[in-house]
Amino acid sequence: MTERPVWTGGVTLAVIAAVCTALVALTFQLTAQRIADNEKAFLERNLQPALAGLFFDSPVTESKLTIPQPHDLPGSESAIVYRVYASEEPVAALFVVSARDGYAGPIRLLIGVSMDGTITGVRVLEHRETPGLGDRIEITKSNWVLQFDGHSLRDPEPGKWKIRGDGGSFDQLTGASITPRAIVKAIKATLAYFEANRETLFTLPADPVDDDTGETD
C-alpha cells in the first residue's frame, strides 16, 4: 500500500462521522413522536390506578407542580404533585416521591391522596430492589401494594404505621422487610405533608407546559 498523507484519514473519519450522525438523526426523526407518546401514555397509565374509585374531569398531567428541595416530602430530589379536580373543585393530589432507604437505592413511588386524607392508591414507578423478593412491590408481581388503599394518617393510628415485624399493621414481604419498611415510612410522611399543606398545594400555579416533544431524557 502506498503511503497516504495523514489528512486523508481525517477526511475519511469526518465523512463516516457525518454518515453516522445522519443515521442517528433519521432514526430520531422517525421515533421522536412515538417515544413522546409512549412517555405520556406511560405516565397516564401509571397515574390512573392511583386514583381508583375517584371521579375527576381534569387532565391530570396538566396540573403538574414541582416542589424543589428542601421540602418535607420523602426523597432527596424534587417531588412532583399532580392536582386532580372535579368541576374545578380539588378532589385529590398525586405525589411522586422517593423512599430513600430501600434495599438498593431510592424507590420512586406514586401516592394518590383524596381531599379527606385517605389513600386512593399507591404504585411503584421505579426501583432496583432484588428480583424475586423486594420486587413484589410491583403491581405486576403481587398485590402487596394494594393494602394501603383506604388508609389515612389516623387509620391505623400513627404508632401502627409500620410493618407487622415492627409491631405495625401492614404486611411485609417474605424475605424482604427493608423494602416494605421504606415504603410504609414514605407513605406516612407523604400523608403528613398533605395534611399540613392541603390548602396551599392547590393554590400554587402549575409548571409551564413543555411543548418540546423532542425531549427524551
Place this chain on the structure above:
Amino acid sequence: MASGVMNQLKNGLWRDNPGLVQLLGLCPLLAVTATFVNGLGLGLATLAVLVASNALVSATRRWIQPEIRVPIYVLIIASLVTCIELIFKAWFPDLDRTLGIFIPLIVTNCAIVARAELYASRNPVGASILDGIAMGLGFAMLLMTIGAFREVIGQGTLFARMDMLIGGEPMRGLVLADQGWLLLVLPPGAFFSLALAIAAKNAIDRRRLESKATLSRRARKLNR
C-alpha cells in the same frame, strides 16, 4: 457454499460462541439474564447491532486506513446502538425500562468490536452479515438459556413479562413454584450459571471427541 454457511453458523452457535468460548460481552450477559425475557430482549438488540455493524464495517473496509480503523468502529457501533436504543424506546418501552442502561451499554460489548476487527474488516459484506447473524444468535441463545435457567430456579417462573416484547396485558408467565432459590437471581447466580453452561459445553465436546476416538479405534481393529 451451503456447507460454508452451515460452518459459519456452527462457529457462532457452538464452536466459537462469543459468550461460551471467546468469553466476550460478559458484562451484559451476567447483568441482565435474571429472566428469560430480559435475555431475549438484550439478545435481539445485540444481534441487530452486530449484524448492522458487521455490514457497515465490511462495506467501508476499502476506504478505511488501518491507523483510523478503531475510531471508525467505535463511531459506527455507537451510532447503531443509539438507533437501536431509540427503536426500543419507541416500540418496546417496557422492555427498555427494564433493560435500562444495558441497551446503551451494548456499545461496550467487546464481542462487537472483536467481530468488526477479526472478521468484517477482511471479508465481503454477505459473509460478514452471516457472521453477524451466527455470532449474534450464539450470544442471544446463551442469554436466553441462562435467563430461562435463572428464572426457573431462582424465581419459579418461565416466560414472565413476555408482554414487554409482544404487547398486551402484563403476563406472569408459567408459574412453576411459588418461590425459587433466590441465589440464582442475585449476581452470584449469574456467575454460577455461566460456569455451569461452560462446563456443560466442555463435557459435551469431550464426550463427542471420545466417542469419535473409540469409533476410529474400532475401525482400525476391524481393518487389521
